[in-house]
Amino acid sequence: SFVYQPNVVDYIVVHLTDSIYAYTAQRKVSVVEKAFAGSIENNLTVDAQAAGISQNATYQLGQIFDYTIDFFRLQKGDVFKIIYDERYVEDTIFAGVEKVKAAYFEWEGKKYYAFNYTTDTIKGTNGFYDENGNMMKRMFLKSPLDIFRITSKFGMRFHPVLHRMKGHFGTDYAAPTGTPIRVTAAGTVIEAGHTSGNGNYVKVRHNNTYTTQYLHMSRIIARKGQHVAQGEVIGLVGSTGLATGPHVCYRFWKNGVQVDPLKEKLPDAVPIDDKLKAPYLEYIKPLKAQLDNLQISK
Numbered sequence: 385s386f387v388y389q390p391n392v393v394d395y396i397v398v399h400l401t402d403s404i405y406a407y408t409a410q411r412k413v414s415v416v417e418k419a420f421a422g423s424i425e426n427n428l429t430v431d432a433q434a435a436g437i438s439q440n441a442t443y444q445l446g447q448i449f450d451y452t453i454d455f456f457r458l459q460k461g462d463v464f465k466i467i468y469d470e471r472y473v474e475d476t477i478f479a480g481v482e483k484v485k486a487a488y489f490e491w492e493g494k495k496y497y498a499f500n501y502t503t504d505t506i507k508g509t510n511g512f513y514d515e516n517g518n519m520m521k522r523m524f525l526k527s528p529l530d531i532f533r534i535t536s537k538f539g540m541r542f543h544p545v546l547h548r549m550k551g552h553f554g555t556d557y558a559a560p561t562g563t564p565i566r567v568t569a570a571g572t573v574i575e576a577g578h579t580s581g582n583g584n585y586v587k588v589r590h591n592n593t594y595t596t597q598y599l600h601m602s603r604i605i606a607r608k609g610q611h612v613a614q615g616e617v618i619g620l621v622g623s624t625g626l627a628t629g630p631h632v633c634y635r636f637w638k639n640g641v642q643v644d645p646l647k648e649k650l651p652d653a654v655p656i657d658d659k660l661k662a663p664y665l666e667y668i669k670p671l672k673a674q675l676d677n678l679q680i681s682k
Contacts, residue, residue, distance in 0.1 A: 392479050411473045415482055421678040424462040440481045441468050448498045448512050451522035453491050463490040465678045486671040499668045517656040524650050525568040528634050529557050553642040554635040561630040563621040565598050570614045573606045583625025586618045599633040600625050
């Protein structure tokens with residue numbers, strides 16, 4: 385027989401005898417709950433690893449709080465906690481994170497909880513909600529890049545190419561050339577092209593109120609008329625147009641007027657359905673207690 389194993393769990397057996405036949409099967413999988421707490425000393429990646437959290441779970445922790453926490457403004461002493469299930473084959477071979485059950489972050493003196501809850505058991509729909517039943521996802525991501533540093537904010541500045549004072553109606557996020565640029569909210573691409581000042585750029589209309597634009601791309605990925613989901617990659621960081629180095633200039637319109645997204649009060653999260661709120665609040669009680677009791681290992 386021939387055995388093909390596409391991953392550590394599944395395998396396919398093809399019998400090559402008088403009658404050829406095949407079947408699929410799985411190795412024995414066990415699920416182990418993990419619970420860790422840590423604090424920021426350097427950055428989330430390093431400190432989560434030091435606390436014992438797996439790389440995949442750390443990535444998911446960042447994704448859960450992507451809408452509420454600015455991970456580039458973390459301070460020493462900020463606290464994070466997570467409860468998640470890991471899968472193991474034959475009790476010894478790590479097979480990935482099954483799911484994150486709950487997470488917690490203490491940032492800028494505020495406490496943020498997140499609980500994974502299935503809202504439709506038939507469709508398997510689930511999402512992360514806070515302790516009051518509000519969805520963790522916001523309409524807009526905090527930034528169009530995963531890794532960046534802000535080099536220029538919204539307002540008047542001395543233009544580095546034109547060498548004169550000029551209004552800068554965007555926020556510059558510096559990152560290496562080729563870094564993926566994420567659209568900060570779902571919407572429709574209304575422009576995707578090139579100008580001498582903007583370089584390669586994409587402009588997205590999200591609704592009748594909000595529009596965003598992403599400038600100086602090295603490569604445009606989205607096309608005009610395309611509907612894009614929140615977080616979808618629409619281009620790559622570059623330095624085309626009036627730019628002295630690789631970055632994305634992120635521009636933000638509200639009701640046709642350019643505003644500073646870092647100062648704008650953006651739409652809040654959508655609450656859980658009223659009929660699900662009572663069972664949800666009951667479901668999270670033991671998870672919240674578990675998070676509250678988690679202590680940072682010294």
